[in-house]
Amino acid sequence: MAGKNRSKLSETTNISQLTGCIGAELTGFELDRLDKFDAAFIYKALLKHQVVFFRDQNFSPSSLVSFAKRFGRLETPHAGLRRLPRHPNLILVETKGGIGSAKYNEIWHSDGSFNFTPPKITVMQAIKLPNVGGDTLFASMYSAYNSLSKPIKKIIHKMEAFHDGVNAFRASFIDPDTKRAAVDGEDKLKRMQSDYPGAIHPVVIQHSETGRKALYVNRLFTTRILGLSDVESRNLLNLLFEHAEQSTFQVRWRWTKGDVVMWDNRCTMHFAAMDYGKKHRIMHRATIRD
Ligand code: OGA
Ligand code: MN
16 A cells, blocks of 8 residues: 555556666656655656656656756756757757757767766656657766776776866857858857856766765766876776776667656766767757756
């Protein structure tokens, strides 16, 4: 029997783990009709599995906002991202004719790691998909950290790295046809430069809620390890990127329309496969503050 303080859905859901490292599909949820106990149950599953997947959640952008807000305050999208016209906190992740978000999302990253306080969670809903392709891959940075050899763990212990957002989003400020600044491109670039000067984070972070250690560098945003020469920094970063990007630490999600995926940015990275040519793909995204 579901007790007064228990999630009723927790009694009927099936949590199906997708790999030995990361990812679980939760069934039986309608994310637009949760009570606070259900939300707490989902959050607990997220902390454990790092990314949780829900099929068939064909609800409106307002419902996506309400769902995301159950887990914290939403971030305002930066100038390099597009917003949904009537939902300023929702990001329109769109690729069409080979142009759009795929430009920067097809590089392994953790969302907003260039923020002083990076977002804790991202929620994404599939709105329009190519008939095949456009999967998203997720990697466990707990597993990446744990499987490093002892000597490398010792070397990176207490190291810090710089994360830069402006360079990663440079393509958003340029017109793909003329290769010159897009309409408002220069203004947006200036705004991005002043609002997001980049941030320094430890190379190994400790998750504030699980207490587990995670590797925290990513190929899209991490540009420099502090205290090393250029050559040392570049090569050590490359070693860590290549290590963390191994298939063993990954799960790959094949989207169907209406799927909602929620990931913990503190212990995962992700990668959007651009294997659908000029076809149209749209996702809605909400980013939740830490
Ligand atoms: C993003 C992102 C992945 C995808 O919007 O931050 O990484 O599959 N998207 O579109
Ligand atoms: Mn992303």
